[in-house]
Amino acid sequence: MPLKFGMSKAFAIAFGVMTASAIGGMFTMIILYKTETHNMTMTPPPTQPSTTLPPPPVMRLPKTLVPQKYDIVLWVHLYTKIIVEGNMTNPNITTPNQTMLFTGNSTVHFHCVQKTMSIFLNSKDLTVDAPVVRNKDTNKNVPVSGLKHYDDESDFLEVQLKEPLEAGGNYSLLLAFRGDVSDNLEGLYVSRYTDEASPGEQKLFIAVTNLQPTDARRVFPCFDEPDMKAVFQLTVIHRPETKVVANAKALDGWKYTWFEPTPKMSTYLFAFMVVDNTFDFTTSSTYARPEAVGAGHTNYATDITGRILDFYEGEFEIKYRMRKLDQIALPDLYPAGMENWGMITYQEGVLLYEEGVSSLLHKEEIATVIAHELAHQWFGNLVTMKWWNDLWLNEGFATYFSYFAVDKVEPTFNIVSFISPDSLASSHPLSPAPGDIQTTDEILGLFDSISYSKGAMVLRMLANRVGQNIFDKGINAENENRAPGETARSANSIAEFMGPWTKQSGYPVVSINTTDGRVFQKQFLFNSSKGEWILANINCTGYYRVNYNPENWERLLTQLQINRHRIPLMNRGQLVDDAFNLARAKLVNVTLALNSTLFLKNETEFLPWESAVMNLEYFILMFDRSEVYGPMQAYLQEQVKELYNSFINYTNSATVPLHDHSLQHTQLLAIQLACSSGLPECIEMATEKYADWMESNTTNSIHPNLRSVIYCQAVAAGGKEEWEFAWDRYLTSSDTSEKEQLRRALSCTRKIWLLSRYLDYTLDPEKIRLMDVASTINYIAQNAAGQALAWNFIRAHWNYVSQGDATALIAGVTRRFSTQFELEELTRFEADYDLRGAYRVVSLAIEQTRVNIQWVKENKDVVLQWFEQRTPPAV
Incomplete structure (x- = not known):
C-alpha cells in the first residue's frame, strides 16, 4: 500500500525524479532483493526433525507447521442493493433488511515439521467450530x-x-466459521454508494476485503504471518x-463462483469483492461505479497501467505472474491503495x-499510486519480507521503483525528492529487531514515512554507490556459469554498506570546515577553499545532511543571491532544507x-520554493498565535510577490502553463x-472567481488545477453563504476529485461556529465517510481557528474517530502544540485513552511538543527581530 494520501500532491512530489545516474543502479536493487532472500523467504523444514515438544508460543506462531x-x-x-425506505417508484420491489453475516469453512493443508499436540492459527472476531484434522498420509482423522x-x-x-502430529507428516484442518461484515474498513468490510442512474434512490453495498497487515484472521482462521505463504483456492x-x-481468474458459476488456485502467497494479499452486477468495468478490468466508467473517468488509469506493467516486466526481466489484473475504485477504503495480488x-x-x-496535477497522484x-x-x-520488521523492503522498494515507472510513462511530470523526516529520538530504524515488532499495533506503527520515504532514499543512495559493475553481476545472478562466490562477495559488500543505514535510526550530518579542511563523519579531507565556497552531496544522491563552517555557509548563501544558477537546482532546495533542519x-x-530564503525573491523554480515553504510551515505553526506572525506574513508577501505576478496572466485567464508540470506546481x-x-x-482574485462561480453556477472561470x-x-x-455553497x-x-477539493476548502473558514458544525458532520457517515474522518479533522486543525x-473534538469522540487513520489524526491535530499546558493535556491523553495503534505517534507527539x-523559548525573540528588520515600511 502507499503511504496514506492525505499527502496527495505532496507525496507525488516527495520522492520523484531520481538522477540519471541512478537509472542504471535501479537494476542493482534486484540484486539486493536476491541477496536479501534469506530475510524474505519461508524457512525450510529441518532435515533432522526434533522430537522435543515446543514450548507454548508467545505472540508469534510456532514454526512446527508449514501451510501449503x-x-x-x-x-x-x-x-x-436496497431501495431506500419509503421509495414508491416501484411498489413491486420489496426492501430486504440488510444482513452483515458471512459464513464459511476452510481447509488448510499443511506439513508438520516438528511433533506437536496443538495446531496454532490466528483468528479474530470469528466464531469457529467443528474442527476436523485429517492425516493425509494415512487418510485417517486425528481426534x-x-x-x-x-x-x-x-x-x-x-x-x-488427543494424539500428536508427527514430524514429516502431511495433514489438513477443516474449520467452520462465521462472522460479521465490518463497518470499519478492516477485514471483510462494507463500502456504500448510491446508484445515481436508477429511477428511484437505491443504496448499493460492496463487500470487499482489506487484510494488510493482520486482518486475514478476521475473514477465516489462518496462519496469518507474511512468510507462511500458501496457495489459496476460493469459492x-x-x-x-x-x-x-x-485474486485469481474466475471459473464457471452463477450463485457459486469458483476461482483458480492462486500462486503461493501471504495471507494479507488474499482478496475478494462481492458487488452488484451494475458495478461496471472496462475491457482492461478497471472496475468502478457505472457512471464513472461510462463517463470515461477510468480511462487515464487504464491507459497508464499497461505501460507501467510493460516497464516493470522489462526492467525486472520477470513476467507478471497472475493471469489477470483487476483494479478497483472503491467508494470506501483505507489506505489509498492495496496491492492484493x-x-x-x-x-x-x-x-x-x-x-x-x-486537476492536471491529479494525474501525478494517480500515476504514482x-x-x-x-x-x-x-x-x-x-518476493515478501520474512516478518513485518522488514516492512521497508516492501514499501521502500515499491516507492523507489514507482518513480522510475512514472518518469518513464509520464516524463513531463518531473517529480522531485527530499530526505524524509527521521530526526526524533523515538524514530525507529528501517529494520527494527524482530522481537521489537510483535503485536498488530506495533506492526501498524511501521507504516510511516520511515519505511516508505527513508527506505526509498537509502535505496537511491545504494544505487548510486554500487555502480554498473555490481549491477552487471547482479542482473546475471542466476547464470550457472558464474564464478563461485562472486554473488556472495557482492552480497556481503552490500550488506556491510547497508547495515548501519537499516539498523540505526536517523541519518548522519556531515560537517565540513573549509578553513582547515576537516570533515567530520566521513574519513577523508578537503583542501582549503581559499575563499571559494564548497558544495557537497551534489544532486543529493547521499542520504545525509551537510553542515559547513559559518564562512562557507555565508559564501553559499551569498552565491544564491548573486547568481543562484551556479548551484544545481537539487542543491538549492537541499541547502534551504539542510539549513532549517540543522x-x-x-x-x-x-x-x-x-537567511537561506532571501534569494527566493528572484527564484522561479519549484523545488527551492517548496523546500522553503515546507520548512517555514514549522515557523507558522509555532508563531501564528503570537506577535511574530504579523511581520512574518509581511516578509512572505514581499518574497512571493514577484513569483505570483509571473503567473498573473495565466491565473486571471483561468489557464495554466500546459507545457510544464513543474511550472503548474509552481503556479499553485x-x-x-x-x-x-x-x-x-x-x-481579491480568489474571492472574485468564487463569486462568479456562485452567481453563474459554473466553474469555467476557475481552472481545475487552481480550484483547491x-x-x-x-x-x-x-462567511456563511460561501461556506454553505461549498457544502x-x-x-x-459525483466527481471524487472535486469533492476532495471542496472537503478541504470547507475547513478554511475562520468562523468558529462553522468549523464546529463541520466537526459534528464527521460523526455522520452519510455526510463524511469514515475513511475521510481523520483527514477532515486534520484539515480543520491546520486552521489556527x-x-x-x-x-x-477527538478526545470527546475518540472511539469513533480513531476507527480511521488514528496515527495521522494525532500527528495532524498536535502539530501546533508548543505550550506547557498542551504538553500536560497530551500526556493525560496518553494515560487515559485506549490508543491502540496510535501509541507510537502519541509518544512522538509528546516528544515533539517538548x-x-x-x-x-530559545528562538522567539530572535525570529521576531529578524522578520521585523525585513518588514517593508508602511506606505
Missing part, C-alpha cells in the same frame, strides 16, 4: 480434544489434539444479482480522473536558516503562499 494450501468457501449474505481462543493480542486459535457463494472478483483496490480519488474537472501498487506485484507479492537541531543559528504554490500570507491582489486554493481562500475570506456542492458532486476545536516548547 487453503480451500476456502465463503457465503456472503449481504444484499448489494481433537478441544478449541481454545486466546483473548489477547496474539489472536491465537489453538486446536488441541464464494453470493446472491444471483451479484458478481465476485478475487491480481486484484488491486484503490480509493476512488486515486484511480478516477475526469477531464476538465480534475498505480506505479507503487504495481511495483508490489513483484516487490512484496512475488537550525532546529541547534547545529547552526536560526538566522542562518532564515505561488497562489497558495500569496493568498495565505495576505497578499491583497491574490485574495481558490475555494479555500474564498471560503476563508467569506451543497460537496454533497451533490480550528486547532483547539479539533483537539477537544522540542517545540524549548525551540519557541
Whole structure:
C-alpha cells in the first residue's frame, strides 16, 4: 500500500525524479532483493526433525507447521442493493433488511515439521467450530480434544489434539466459521454508494476485503504471518444479482463462483469483492461505479497501467505472474491503495480522473499510486519480507521503483525528492529487531514515512554507490556459469554498506570546515577553499545532511543571491532544507536558516520554493498565535510577490502553463503562499472567481488545477453563504476529485461556529465517510481557528474517530502544540485513552511538543527581530 494520501500532491512530489545516474543502479536493487532472500523467504523444514515438544508460543506462531494450501468457501449474505425506505417508484420491489453475516469453512493443508499436540492459527472476531484434522498420509482423522481462543493480542486459535502430529507428516484442518461484515474498513468490510442512474434512490453495498497487515484472521482462521505463504483456492457463494472478483481468474458459476488456485502467497494479499452486477468495468478490468466508467473517468488509469506493467516486466526481466489484473475504485477504503495480488483496490480519488474537472496535477497522484501498487506485484507479492520488521523492503522498494515507472510513462511530470523526516529520538530504524515488532499495533506503527520515504532514499543512495559493475553481476545472478562466490562477495559488500543505514535510526550530518579542511563523519579531507565556497552531496544522491563552517555557509548563501544558477537546482532546495533542519537541531543559528530564503525573491523554480515553504510551515505553526506572525506574513508577501505576478496572466485567464508540470506546481504554490500570507491582489482574485462561480453556477472561470486554493481562500475570506455553497456542492458532486477539493476548502473558514458544525458532520457517515474522518479533522486543525476545536473534538469522540487513520489524526491535530499546558493535556491523553495503534505517534507527539516548547523559548525573540528588520515600511 502507499503511504496514506492525505499527502496527495505532496507525496507525488516527495520522492520523484531520481538522477540519471541512478537509472542504471535501479537494476542493482534486484540484486539486493536476491541477496536479501534469506530475510524474505519461508524457512525450510529441518532435515533432522526434533522430537522435543515446543514450548507454548508467545505472540508469534510456532514454526512446527508449514501451510501449503487453503480451500476456502465463503457465503456472503449481504444484499448489494436496497431501495431506500419509503421509495414508491416501484411498489413491486420489496426492501430486504440488510444482513452483515458471512459464513464459511476452510481447509488448510499443511506439513508438520516438528511433533506437536496443538495446531496454532490466528483468528479474530470469528466464531469457529467443528474442527476436523485429517492425516493425509494415512487418510485417517486425528481426534481433537478441544478449541481454545486466546483473548489477547496474539489472536491465537489453538486446536488441541488427543494424539500428536508427527514430524514429516502431511495433514489438513477443516474449520467452520462465521462472522460479521465490518463497518470499519478492516477485514471483510462494507463500502456504500448510491446508484445515481436508477429511477428511484437505491443504496448499493460492496463487500470487499482489506487484510494488510493482520486482518486475514478476521475473514477465516489462518496462519496469518507474511512468510507462511500458501496457495489459496476460493469459492464464494453470493446472491444471483451479484458478481465476485478475487485474486485469481474466475471459473464457471452463477450463485457459486469458483476461482483458480492462486500462486503461493501471504495471507494479507488474499482478496475478494462481492458487488452488484451494475458495478461496471472496462475491457482492461478497471472496475468502478457505472457512471464513472461510462463517463470515461477510468480511462487515464487504464491507459497508464499497461505501460507501467510493460516497464516493470522489462526492467525486472520477470513476467507478471497472475493471469489477470483487476483494479478497483472503491467508494470506501483505507489506505489509498492495496496491492492484493491480481486484484488491486484503490480509493476512488486515486484511480478516477475526469477531464476538465480534475486537476492536471491529479494525474501525478494517480500515476504514482498505480506505479507503487504495481511495483508490489513483484516487490512484496512475488518476493515478501520474512516478518513485518522488514516492512521497508516492501514499501521502500515499491516507492523507489514507482518513480522510475512514472518518469518513464509520464516524463513531463518531473517529480522531485527530499530526505524524509527521521530526526526524533523515538524514530525507529528501517529494520527494527524482530522481537521489537510483535503485536498488530506495533506492526501498524511501521507504516510511516520511515519505511516508505527513508527506505526509498537509502535505496537511491545504494544505487548510486554500487555502480554498473555490481549491477552487471547482479542482473546475471542466476547464470550457472558464474564464478563461485562472486554473488556472495557482492552480497556481503552490500550488506556491510547497508547495515548501519537499516539498523540505526536517523541519518548522519556531515560537517565540513573549509578553513582547515576537516570533515567530520566521513574519513577523508578537503583542501582549503581559499575563499571559494564548497558544495557537497551534489544532486543529493547521499542520504545525509551537510553542515559547513559559518564562512562557507555565508559564501553559499551569498552565491544564491548573486547568481543562484551556479548551484544545481537539487542543491538549492537541499541547502534551504539542510539549513532549517540543522537550525532546529541547534547545529547552526536560526538566522542562518532564515537567511537561506532571501534569494527566493528572484527564484522561479519549484523545488527551492517548496523546500522553503515546507520548512517555514514549522515557523507558522509555532508563531501564528503570537506577535511574530504579523511581520512574518509581511516578509512572505514581499518574497512571493514577484513569483505570483509571473503567473498573473495565466491565473486571471483561468489557464495554466500546459507545457510544464513543474511550472503548474509552481503556479499553485505561488497562489497558495500569496493568498495565505495576505497578499491583497491574490485574495481579491480568489474571492472574485468564487463569486462568479456562485452567481453563474459554473466553474469555467476557475481552472481545475487552481480550484483547491481558490475555494479555500474564498471560503476563508467569506462567511456563511460561501461556506454553505461549498457544502451543497460537496454533497451533490459525483466527481471524487472535486469533492476532495471542496472537503478541504470547507475547513478554511475562520468562523468558529462553522468549523464546529463541520466537526459534528464527521460523526455522520452519510455526510463524511469514515475513511475521510481523520483527514477532515486534520484539515480543520491546520486552521489556527480550528486547532483547539479539533483537539477537544477527538478526545470527546475518540472511539469513533480513531476507527480511521488514528496515527495521522494525532500527528495532524498536535502539530501546533508548543505550550506547557498542551504538553500536560497530551500526556493525560496518553494515560487515559485506549490508543491502540496510535501509541507510537502519541509518544512522538509528546516528544515533539517538548522540542517545540524549548525551540519557541530559545528562538522567539530572535525570529521576531529578524522578520521585523525585513518588514517593508508602511506606505
